Amino acid sequence: MHSPAKREPTADRVYASFLNQLLRNYILGSTVAVLGVGGVIMFSTLSIPSNELLLLGSMLVVSLFIMLSCELFVFYRHLKPIQAAFKEPHPASNQLKNAYLQTHKFPTLSVRRTFGPHFLGLVIPAVTFAYLLIKLKWVTLPYYYIGIAAGCAFMVASMHAMIEFFLTSKTIRPVVTFIRDKHIELYKQDLTLSGRVLVSIRTKFRLSAFLIGTLPLLLFSLASQIRLDNIPMLSTDAYWQWAGIILVIGISFSLLGATLLSRTIEDPIHTIQNAMSSVQAGNFETSAADIYSDEFSRLVAGFNHMVGGLKEREQRNNQLLQSYFMTLAAALDARDTYTAGHSTRVAGYSLQIGRMGGWSESRLELLHKTALLHDIGKIGVRDAVLLKEGRLTDEEFDQIKLHPVLGENILKQIEPADAMAELLPGVRSHHERYDGKGYPDGLAGENIPLIGRAIAIADAFDAMTSDRPYRKGMTYERALAILEEGKGTQWDPKLTALFIASLGKGK
Known part of the structure; x- marks a missing residue:
């Protein structure tokens, strides 16, 4: 029996899969960040009556609804150039080019949405409702807790933005491939960013490593402040003297680790980029220094092997071309x-x-x-x-x-x-x-x-x-x-x- 032929992905299926995956990422990530992390920190840290916790929980749900509404509105605006290319039976070249670029921008746009409608859409109504609840004495909390909560929300949003960035980077790959193949099919021309860097590796690695190392410390410190307010015998000043030292040490290690991590990635990339520039200038004697002991060693070895093949082909082409000229001259002289x-x-x-x-x-x-x-x-x-x-x-x-x-x-x-x-x-x-x-x-x-x-x-x-x-x-x-x-x-x-x-x- 013959195995069934593999179906080529259609525009509708690729777009639907892309949209569903993004929506799952956004809704699940936002819900977990706000109700999960935010709720756990709030409900496990505060020592207040159950009726006040219910009010705060309701406030959080309403804020989450406002946040999702704002975020989805901006999300669909960002999606329009891609949607236009997929819904058109015969998209124009410019439509595909715009969709290709917009798709590549989606990881960065997801970060902007997280810090824009996601963070502000949550914090502004939440801060407003919390202030009114405290002012009306429906909740017995100090006003400065609102500031601590806003700080915690910013940290949670930062972690959420980082996760969304990497999830979206993976989600866009089938879409980018489909748009590129479609443009080649219709217009016999490849689509490429031509070396354009939308987000540098240095930025990704340093920010990610810094956030991973720093934000948990800050969250712990702020949550501990609220928790320790309920222990009268402990001095707040003494706590922050201790916490400040720990925070400085933790942040310093995060910065150092982020810098060292990014350098281990940047150095071999720069080595290969410099060698590539030399090859592009026509110098096939170039080779990248194989001085790495990780996976970049394979990449450098592969690059050098490729350049060696190009050099051999160039020499052969030159020999053939020279022979071609000599043959033409000999044919004339004959x-x-x-x-x-x-x-x-x-x-x-x-x-x-x-x-x-x-x-x-x-x-x-x-x-x-x-x-x-x-x-x-x-x-x-x-x-x-x-x-x-x-x-x-x-x-x-x-x-x-x-x-x-x-x-x-x-x-x-x-x-x-x-x-x-x-x-x-x-x-x-x-x-x-x-x-x-x-x-x-x-x-x-x-x-x-x-x-x-x-x-x-x-x-x-x-x-x-x-x-x-x-x-x-x-x-x-x-x-x-x-x-x-x-x-x-x-x-x-x-x-x-x-x-x-x-x-x-x-x-």
Whole structure:
């Protein structure tokens, strides 16, 4: 029997599951925080008649209802961008992008709701009702207990906010995945935060560790104050002298622990981030220092393995690309046995010029590739013209003069479009003259691309010194003399001087 196919999650099911989980988190968390923690502290600490406890309990329930109403109102406002994307049969790209970002913000928004409608929605009515109950003498409590209760409520809200943050962070994952997949399906484009940090790890770890270590101490101290008020023989001042010391020590340890904990997470992340930045800049020699003994050691090892694979692939791609250029040049030279090796020799002479000029490695590499393919347009010239042994007619020479443009057009056909983009100016301009009398565009001086000016010199020198069916090649001395005479008219004067100097025939 065939097992039933796994059903793909639909928008309705993903959204319903997300909403239900969030509501369970909010309602359960709020109820436990207010009635559970708040109620236990209040009812176990206060020593008052049962009728007064009933009044305070009723006050707490009414405040809880107000709090939930305010919180759910804000919650549904925060939910609208996500709801809009899920309810639309064919959501627009911007709707999905807004929903994607809003979903990522939901953990932070849950903290805001906890300190906004959750905390204020509880404390404001509770403080008001408590004040009225004490003023009407329905409850016999000191007024300063209201302040202590508000402080305890803030601490409970802080712990609740932390718990909601981490619960919501887990709850949003299926939604983020669904929205991302939907955008790829509809618009063939991935969604990402592109490195944007909504909440830093430092903030999460330091606040969490601080709250975990500090709030229980504060809650205990405040609750103890109320409890000890019922023991007349104990001095309140003496209690707070003791409690103050304990609180300072506890808070100090919490801060220290939070700082150390966050650093153990931040340091390896920064190590990997720095290595990633180097790789993004094209440096595949980078590796992250494997100096950790926890799970980050696996992460660093995996990163280094990945970079090693990228380095190997880059080297292979460069070899293939270089072979590709050499093959194209060889295919062109094979059309005419008398010009065989011309492209390779021009590339070598061009590199001499570039090195003498102190060009960067990246520019030298571009120069070499361009020189190998500078005559690729001659593929489009008829053999009867290209291989003619005698003098060319004006019409035939006009056909030859088209090869720089033909070469540019041929390279433009190679995909991706940007693969050959940097080579095009040099291929098109290698027959321009410094005095503006060249072709195809009649450019002059430094308006001619630099690489084109360098190749023009190398191309002319190789043409002059190579044998042809109708003539024997010149000597180096004669060719260099012609170059010397043509400085500033046919060829770039500075580059020509560099080339002559590279062959030891000039100053």
